[in-house]
Structures are given as structure tokens and as C-alpha cells.
Amino acid sequence: MTSNSLDRENQILEYLQSHGSASILQLAEMFGVSNMTIHRDLHKLAEAGKIIKKHGGATLPKSGNRTQEEASSCAMCGKSVSQRTVFIVKLDNGEELRACCAHCGLMLQSRSENAWQSMTTDYLYGHMISAGQAFYLVGSTISICCVPSILAFGSKSDAENFQKGFGGQLLGMSETIDHMRGMMHMHSGM
Numbered sequence: 001m002t003s004n005s006l007d008r009e010n011q012i013l014e015y016l017q018s019h020g021s022a023s024i025l026q027l028a029e030m031f032g033v034s035n036m037t038i039h040r041d042l043h044k045l046a047e048a049g050k051i052i053k054k055h056g057g058a059t060l061p062k063s064g065n066r067t068q069e070e071a072s073s074c075a076m077c078g079k080s081v082s083q084r085t086v087f088i089v090k091l092d093n094g095e096e097l098r099a100c101c102a103h104c105g106l107m108l109q110s111r112s113e114n115a116w117q118s119m120t121t122d123y124l125y126g127h128m129i130s131a132g133q134a135f136y137l138v139g140s141t142i143s144i145c146c147v148p149s150i151l152a153f154g155s156k157s158d159a160e161n162f163q164k165g166f167g168g169q170l171l172g173m174s175e176t177i178d179h180m181r182g183m184m185h186m187h188s189g190m
Helices: 003-019 024-031 035-047 102-111 156-166 173-188
Strands: 021-023 052-054 057-059 087-091 096-099 115-121 128-130 135-138 150-153 169-171
Touching (some): 003 035, 024 057, 035 052, 035 057, 102 150, 169 173
Antiparallel strands (some): 052 057, 087 096, 115 128
């Protein structure tokens, strides 16, 4: 990492501490660099847990009652939550439940009566997408976290192309939840 990149990341943190949030466009103009450079900087900071990267910008993590360890643990299975596979369920009381992968996230979604919005990470591109509009590949040969493996995609054509190489069943959100419920009933009946 160059000192310019490190300096910029520290300055981004300072800016967020004084302003609360910033857009990618603001930061790119402030530092005289491309939007892609800022995307990379924000990605590094998010991976380190120093910021929360949101669509079009970033904020600092909220300091609530949860400890840093709890905030980075899956609300379903307790595994570590990676920005690369995070699934977020937002409740109508403002609370956010974080899951380690789409598998746990969809389980949280189906069990949360007061969920009003859910976001997940596009498996190919790593950006946040609406969980309700995502396409889910269930049971492919790629296993990233929990079993059965469920990968989220923002584009049906991307999901279909991935499915050709790695198998699995392509479903929408409600179909995936129904599939998981069916598997749980099947296993509980054995």
C-alpha cells in the first residue's frame, strides 16, 4: 500500500468522524482521484471494520449497545460476518441484524415479523443489492459459509451463467425461503 493510499484512508476516517457520512463523489473530488480509487479505499476500510460502505458512499459504524464482537458475528449462527458475504435485515425499530451469508440472512428474514428491508451482497461483484430482488443459487458446488450454500446475484443472467459452471438451483427470495423450510421439515421428519 502506498503512503498516498494510507494517508487518504486516514483522511477519509477523519472526514467521516467530523461529518458522519460522505459520498464517493465528494471524496473523489476532495482528493482529486477517480471514483474507483475511492471505491478501493472504502473497500479496504470496510474490510477492516472501520466504516460501513453503503450504496454511493460510506458512514462510520454505529456505536450501540452491541460490542464490536457481537456486531461482527452472525445473528443466526454466530460465525464471523464478512463484508464479502454479509446479509442485512433491517427491522422497523431501526435495529439491523447481520448474517454471515444469504443462507443465515434468509433464515433471519423469514423469522423476523418486523423486517422492513433486507440487503445482501452480490456474489460476483461484492456490492449491496436488494435481497427481495436478488436471484439465489442454492446448492451449487461452491461452498462459502453455511450449508446448503446459497449465493446471491443481482442479475439473473449472471446467476444463470454461474449456474452453468457450478450447478445448483436458481430461485427468487420467497422460493429460496420455501426451499429451506422444506429441507428443515424433511430433516426433522427423519
